Amino acid sequence: MKIFSFLSTRMAKYYTLTPIQLGCEIRSVDLKTEARPEAIEQIKKDVAVHRLLVFRDQGIVSGQRHVEISRWFGELESTFFKHPKSPHPDVFRVSNDRNEGCTGVGRTGWHIDGSFQPAPFAYSLYHMVSIPQKGDTVFAPLNEIVESLPSAKRKEWERLWMMSDRRSGPIHPLIYPHPVTGKMTMCFHLGMTSNYIWDYGTSHERAATEEEFDRITKDIHYEFVKDGGKIQYSHKWEEGDFIISDNLAVGHEATPETQLPRDEVGLRVLHRTTIKGTVPPAR
Template sequence: MDITVKKLGCEVRGIDLKFENRSEIIDQIKQEVLKHRILIFKDQGNISGERHVEISKWFGELESTFYKHPRSPHPDVFRVSNDRSEGCTGVGRSGWHIDGTFQPAPFAYSLYHMESVPKEGATLFVPLTELIESLDKKTYELWNQVWMISDRISGCVHPLIYKHPQSRKSVLCFHLGMTTGFIWNYNQPSERNVTEKECQKLFNSIYNSINQENGKFIYTHKWKPGDFIISDNLAVGHFAHSSTQSPRNEVGLRVLHRTTVKGLVPPTK
């Protein structure tokens, strides 16, 4: 397994995911995902939906809460596209996030395969530990007192900053497009809901911190045919570039397959 470290994560060559089943290699892949947070497997060709699911199960039980598009190759594969007849559109465009914040425990891993690669349509990733470590004291203390309310349906409440269940490094539980509010000092005597003005200030603070110094922490992945990505969902935030929804007649067909692995540890302080 040949690994090339990038700005965030690393590129992997010399592994054919369509056939790899050696336990020692699978164990090494798991270790490298924890270490690098994103593994970009190059030159994988087209991986079937069934095989995509098999690879995902190396990491645990799948969580398939998404809409089942009729063109999806497997019930556990989320199919997204820039053409609604081919897949779900507008996915990942509501704001920077990790997947599954509406669950008691957000998804542990997300695995992506671009079945049809357009001329444009990048996915952006940001390392959450480095983002937190870059904050000034005042901003860190502000974020560290806040718990996010994921949405009105699930009602899940999670600390914005908490420790990753494996690495024990500080990470974020956040979704700038689905969060409906924040709570100060949840389950403490000083608990209270944030005001609308405070909520917007927090959204702006998170967004501006991610984009500080022209996005110095952001890794922009420009998809190539055969790319397959395994990401530690709890350690990196991501966002779909606006070009992911560019018309098919301008950039070509975009079809991305994604699976998500069930989280086991709810975020806690």
């Protein structure tokens, strides 16, 4: 599914955008040195439009520089376990080797990052510093999923709110307008939801039954995998890749291969930062 197939390679003032299945690829920027205010503003605008920017050929971006790039988009929010080998306190380090990073990350189902926060993370920035032979990260566009829902299912989802599995966590609408673009998107985490609430805040409010919870979770999962998963963009990491994602517009999941043993596929080390959300999801 070529989500941006109507675009062609575009020469911008500061770099070249080449459409990929979801988002755009950029090869003519060196993130390690980029400091032009106009170029940074253009990158921020293009993330809003394209949702996923894949910067190729970046070499190894240091933890400090990863954080500096992240600050273009706002205040960092680092809520995760600090692995001893993380290059910076605000960089979340994940791996297929527990001695090198946190393992099992992203394997609990399709999700956005930070659904347990009052305002989920606005952006996620990823950099693969050690690339295994296998281990894609898979992304999917949330607006297209919402807009393609059958009428009855969309009406049902518009009544649903998700409750985080964190104690005293927030309750968010499953479907809501993106705070920047206004396009309909989703707040969800198929592995970190304690329940769904019907008609939250109304006189008809009630918690989903266990059977309803299982069905709703399966229904959401189905929308990502139906038709052979053609809505998905499976990113095959290359040396030097750095990805900036609009976390509120793009769902993602780590593939099972990301946890294959190091002696089978080589060492996988991914660095990630997350940017604090400023607008809680609302109808």
